[in-house]
Amino acid sequence: MKALCYHGKEDVRIDNVPDPKIEDPGDIIIKVTSTAICGSDLHIYGDLVPTMQDGDVLGHEFMGEVVELGKDVKKFKKGDRVVVPFIIACGSCEYCNRQEYSLCDDSNPNEELCRENLGHPLAGFFGYSHMLGGFSGGQAEYVRIPYADIGPVKVPDSLTDEQSLFLSDIFPTGYMGAENAEIKDGDTVAIWGCGPVGQFAIQSAWMFGAKRVIAIDIIEERLNMAEKYGKAEVIRTVDADEVYEKLMEMTNGRGPDCCIDAVGAEAHGTEGFNKDLDMSQPNALAQIFKSCKKGGNVSIPGVYVGKVKELPFGMAMNKALNLKMGQTHMQKYMEPLLQKVEEGKIDPSFIITHRMSLDEAPEAYKTFRNKDDKCIKVVLKP
Ligand code: NAD
Ligand code: ZN
Numbered sequence: 538m539k540a541l542c543y544h545g546k547e548d549v550r551i552d553n554v555p556d557p558k559i560e561d562p563g564d565i566i567i568k569v570t571s572t573a574i575c576g577s578d579l580h581i582y583g584d585l586v587p588t589m590q591d592g593d594v595l596g597h598e599f600m601g602e603v604v605e606l607g608k609d610v611k612k613f614k615k616g617d618r619v620v621v622p623f624i625i626a627c628g629s630c631e632y633c634n635r636q637e638y639s640l641c642d643d644s645n646p647n648e649e650l651c652r653e654n655l656g657h658p659l660a661g662f663f664g665y666s667h668m669l670g671g672f673s674g675g676q677a678e679y680v681r682i683p684y685a686d687i688g689p690v691k692v693p694d695s696l697t698d699e700q701s702l703f704l705s706d707i708f709p710t711g712y713m714g715a716e717n718a719e720i721k722d723g724d725t726v727a728i729w730g731c732g733p734v735g736q737f738a739i740q741s742a743w744m745f746g747a748k749r750v751i752a753i754d755i756i757e758e759r760l761n762m763a764e765k766y767g768k769a770e771v772i773r774t775v776d777a778d779e780v781y782e783k784l785m786e787m788t789n790g791r792g793p794d795c796c797i798d799a800v801g802a803e804a805h806g807t808e809g810f811n812k813d814l815d816m817s818q819p820n821a822l823a824q825i826f827k828s829c830k831k832g833g834n835v836s837i838p839g840v841y842v843g844k845v846k847e848l849p850f851g852m853a854m855n856k857a858l859n860l861k862m863g864q865t866h867m868q869k870y871m872e873p874l875l876q877k878v879e880e881g882k883i884d885p886s887f888i889i890t891h892r893m894s895l896d897e898a899p900e901a902y903k904t905f906r907n908k909d910d911k912c913i914k915v916v917l918k919p
Contacts, residue, residue, distance in 0.1 A: 539919070540594040540677035541898040546584035547906075549899050554594060557673060557681035562609035565685040567619060571698040572599035572675050572895070574905050574915045575623075575706055576732050577840050580802060581665070582902055585842045587654055588667040597623035597663040598705040599675025600698060612686045619689035620704045620875075621682055622867030625661035625672060628687035639864035644684060645670040659864070676898055678919045690871045693879065699886040699916065700878055703737070707914075708885050709870035711737025711799070712744075714838035717861035718795035720745040727751040727784060727793035727828065728769070729821040731759035733888050733914050734838055735799035739767035740883060742797075751787060753780055753821075758890075758911040766887045777824050784828045792830040798822050801839025820845070826852040837862035891915040 542552040557566055575598050580586050600620040603613050613619065625645075626638040633641050641660035645651055648658040651668045661683070664674020673680060682689060692701045711734050720726055726742040728735050731754035742750045752763035753772045763769045772783045784792060800821040825835055826849050835858050853860065877883055890913040893901045901915045 538678040539895060540673070541596060541895065543581060543589050543593045543595055544591055547582055549582065549595065549902055551896055551898060552592070554592075554677075557679050559605055559607045560681065561683060562607040563684055563686060564607040565603050565610055565613060565682045565689070566605040566679055567601035567621070567682060568604045568679055569599050569601040569675050569677060569919045570618075571601075571702050572596050572917050572919065573702060573705075574598075574676075574898075574901060574917070576734060576801065577665070578902070579906050580840060580842055582906055585802060586666050587842075588650055590667060590671075593664070593666075593671070594673040594677050595664045596674030596676030597665055598702065598707070599663075599680065600692065600702050600705060601675075601680070604679070607685070610685050613689070613691070618692045618694075620692055620701045620871070621663070621675065621689045622709075622871060623663055623665075623706045624688070624864065624867040625663065625670065625683055626687050626868055627684055628868075633687075636866055636869040638866045638868045647671055676895065676917060678895070688868060690875055692875070696878060697886070699889060700884055701875070702916065703733075703885040703888065704871050704875055704878070706865070706867070707733045707888070708737050708874055709867050710734050710838050710865045711739070712741040712870055712874060713865045714738040714797050714799060714836050715741035715745050717836035717838070717863075718742070718745075718797050719834045719859070719861075720747050720795050722746040723748045724794040725749040725751065725788055726795045726797065727753065728797045728799055729753045729825060730799035730801075730839065731756065731763045732799065735759075736762060736767060736888055736913075737885070738797050738799050738838065739763055739769050743768070747795075751784070751793065756908055759913060762887075762913065775821075777820070777827075780824050781828050788830075792828050792833065794830050795834045795836070796825040796829045798825055798835070798837045798839040802841050802843075820847055823847055823849055826850070826856075826858065829856070829858055832857045832859075834859045834861070838865070840864070888914045889916050893917055895919040
């Protein structure tokens with residue numbers, strides 16, 4: 538089959554690789570019908586993620602049709618359309634029982650490698666390094682889904698791929714980002730980053746009862762989307778001093794009640810993916826620590842890899858900020874959010890700006906990384 542494979546920094550290619558096979562009685566194989574590129578994939582593309590290997594199949598946002606089933610699978614039959622969470626979870630360990638699926642104790646076969654890099658074993662992830670299990674990803678024609686009864690969710694015929702695909706990651710991620718900000722009725726919520734995760738955090742902040750939502754970025758079309766679809770007020774700069782001053786002005790010198798970091802490692806002096814926009818200088822998390830209200834809530838769905846430079850942790854401590862973060866506990870959110878889509882409360886397809894074939898994936902990565910051609914989200918069709 539054809540699949541998008543990692544070959545080093547900014548080097549991804551479509552290769553011919555062996556078709557996946559059922560390896561465990563709880564597996565299913567799906568034929569991928571739609572897949573997307575995520576901001577987290579850019580961390581792999583920029584070579585920030587340790588334990589990648591030459592030839593690894595990428596992709597963790599995907600959906601498709603069930604074509605093969607292991608003998609223990611109960612939830613699905615051949616031909617079902619499913620959307621698959623990027624987190625692989627066993628469903629029965631201490632963490633899964635607490636619905637903390639991204640911390641699953643048992644789904645990652647490379648426990649030791651994960652421990653070496655992160656101190657503890659985390660759940661397996663599709664297409665996201667060997668420390669997170671070495672599972673092949675979904676930017677491919679076919680993919681094996683372990684623990685199939687725990688993760689994937691059946692999609693009704695009434696919904697298109699484009700309406701359901703983002704339940705695989707960015708909609709639940711934005712939603713958990715807002716939930717972790719512990720928004721109370723009437724709160725002012727500021728969201729750093731108007732990429733796909735930021736856009737869904739904006740949508741979700743309203744669902745949790747925000748009175749005002751302020752979105753921060755420097756890319757015009759993303760800010761426009763935050764205004765148009767997100768009904769957010771926007772700050773059109775990422776300059777640290779300007780953002781702080783603007784937020785103080787907008788909140789009578791108090792600062793936002795809740796702050797969400799939907800930027801992550803990109804802008805934090807790792808190497809800065811987007812040097813042209815001088816994103817290596819402003820550190821969103823540092824801005825959040827400085828701008829957030831005393832005793833306010835800080836939620837960090839943005840992914841960090843390694844160490845963060847120039848983080849004023851003393852501000853966070855002395856201002857008694859409440860911090861919550863983590864990879865999304867996907868399985869907890871997919872069914873309830875699918876229901877919102879079915880009820881017409883949200884149509885996640887608003888985020889799509891580019892539709893390309895799987896063969897064009899190398900080009901698509903470049904476009905998404907460089908934010909060329911007003912790119913916000915790319916959907917690939919195998
Ligand atoms: P993206 O790269 O498309 O968007 C990031 C946005 O941040 C860009 O629009 C950029 O212009 C903006 N930005 C950069 N520096 C900024 C600053 N200082 N202030 C304000 N905005 C700034 O990525 P995305 O797909 O939206 O993902 C965002 C983050 O969420 C990434 O770190 C990604 O890895 C992470 N993520 C987390 C999870 C999870 O489970 N927690 C899941 C998916 C993605
Ligand atoms: Zn993702």
